[in-house]
Amino acid sequence: MKILVVDDSAVMRRIHRNILKERGIDDGDILDAADGQAALEIASRNAIGLFLVDWNMPRLNGLDFVQRIRAIASYAKTPIIMITSEAARYNVVEAIQAGVTNYVVKPIKGEALLDKIGRYLNA
Amino acid sequence: MQVKYINPFLRASVNLFKDYLDLQVESGKPFLLKDPQALYEVSGIIGLAGETRGAVVLSFGRETAIRIVSRLAKQEYLALGNEVLDGVGELINIIAGNAKQDLLEFRIEISLPGVITGKNYKIHWPEGVPVVCIPFSCEFGDFSVNVSLKDIA
Numbered sequence: 156m157k158i159l160v161v162d163d164s165a166v167m168r169r170i171h172r173n174i175l176k177e178r179g180i181d182d183g184d185i186l187d188a189a190d191g192q193a194a195l196e197i198a199s200r201n202a203i204g205l206f207l208v209d210w211n212m213p214r215l216n217g218l219d220f221v222q223r224i225r226a227i228a229s230y231a232k233t234p235i236i237m238i239t240s241e242a243a244r245y246n247v248v249e250a251i252q253a254g255v256t257n258y259v260v261k262p263i264k265g266e267a268l269l270d271k272i273g274r275y276l277n278a
Numbered sequence: 279m280q281v282k283y284i285n286p287f288l289r290a291s292v293n294l295f296k297d298y299l300d301l302q303v304e305s306g307k308p309f310l311l312k313d314p315q316a317l318y319e320v321s322g323i324i325g326l327a328g329e330t331r332g333a334v335v336l337s338f339g340r341e342t343a344i345r346i347v348s349r350l351a352k353q354e355y356l357a358l359g360n361e362v363l364d365g366v367g368e369l370i371n372i373i374a375g376n377a378k379q380d381l382l383e384f385r386i387e388i389s390l391p392g393v394i395t396g397k398n399y400k401i402h403w404p405e406g407v408p409v410v411c412i413p414f415s416c417e418f419g420d421f422s423v424n425v426s427l428k429d430i431a
Contacts, residue, residue, distance in 0.1 A: 163390070164364050164365070164367065164368040164371075165360070165361055165364050166347065166350060166351045166361055166364050166365040166368055167368055169351060169353070169361075170350075170351060170352070173352065211371065211375075211388065211390055212390075213390060239375065240371050240372040240373075240374070240375025240376055241375045241378065241388075242375055242376045242377075242378055242379035243378040243379050243381075243385075243386070244379070245385060246378070260375075260376070261372050261375070261376075262293075262294055262298040262299075262372055264298065
C-alpha cells in the first residue's frame with residue numbers, strides 16, 4: 156500500500172517517513188508532497204491507500220485538499236489522517252465535515268501516532 | 279493585553295519543549311518587552327487573524343535553534359541550514375496552533391510560519407498592541423516566546 160505524506164515542513168515529512176519505516180513500511184511505498192496541489196498530482200498518478208495530511212500549507216491547504224480528493228470517486232473512502240497543530244475544536248469539526256477519517260494534533264510521538272494510524276496500515 | 283491570553287502560549291510551549299521534546303525547560307515570569315525588536319538571532323513568526331489579530335514569535339540563539347531542531351528531527355544538524363529554519367517554523371506553528379484550543383473567546387486563523395535570521399531584523403508587530411515575552415531556559419540555551427494579541431473590547 157502506498158502512503159502519501161503531505162506537509163510543507165521538510166522536517167515533518169522526514170519525521171513521518173521515519174516513523175512509518177520503523178513500523179516496517181518500505182521506503183518506496185512512502186510518497187511525499189509539500190502542499191495539497193502537489194499531493195493531488197501525485198495521487199492522480201499513484202493508487203494511494205492512506206493519506207497523512209497537514210492543514211496549513213501554501214498553494215492548496217490540507218482542508219481544501221481533502222475536499223478535492225474526496226470528490227474523486229476512487230478516493231471517496233480512502234483513509235485520510237489529518238496531522239496538524241490546529242487544536243481548536245472548530246478546526247476538528249471543519250476537518251471531519253470536509254471528509255477526514257481521523258484527526259491528530261501535533262506534536263505527537265511516534266508510538267502514539269502509530270496507535271492512531273495502525274488500523275489503516277493493517278487494512 | 280490580558281494575562282489570560284498569555285497562558286495558552288505558555289502551556290503550548292511547555293507541552294512542546296518539556297513533554298514532547300523531553301527538554302528540561304524552565305520558564306521565567308512573562309514580562310512586557312520594552313524593545314519589541316530585542317530578540318535572539320533566529321526567529322519563527324506566525325501571524326494571528328480572524329476575530330482578533332496579533333503575532334507570535336519564537337526566538338532562539340543560533341546554536342540553541344540548531345540543537346532543538348536536531349532533537350525534533352532526531353537528526354544532528356551542524357549548521358543553520360534550510361532544514362533547521364524549516365524546523366523553527368514548524369515549532370512556532372505547533373505553539374500557535376496548540377494555543378488556539380485554550381483561546382476560547384475568539385476564532386483565530388494562523389498564518390504560515392516565516393523565519394528570520396540575523397542581528398538587525400525588524401518584526402512588524404501589530405500596531406498599538408504590547409508584546410509580552412515568556413523567557414525559557416534549557417540545556418541547549420535560552421529562548422523566548424513573544425506574544426502580541428489584541429484584546430477583544
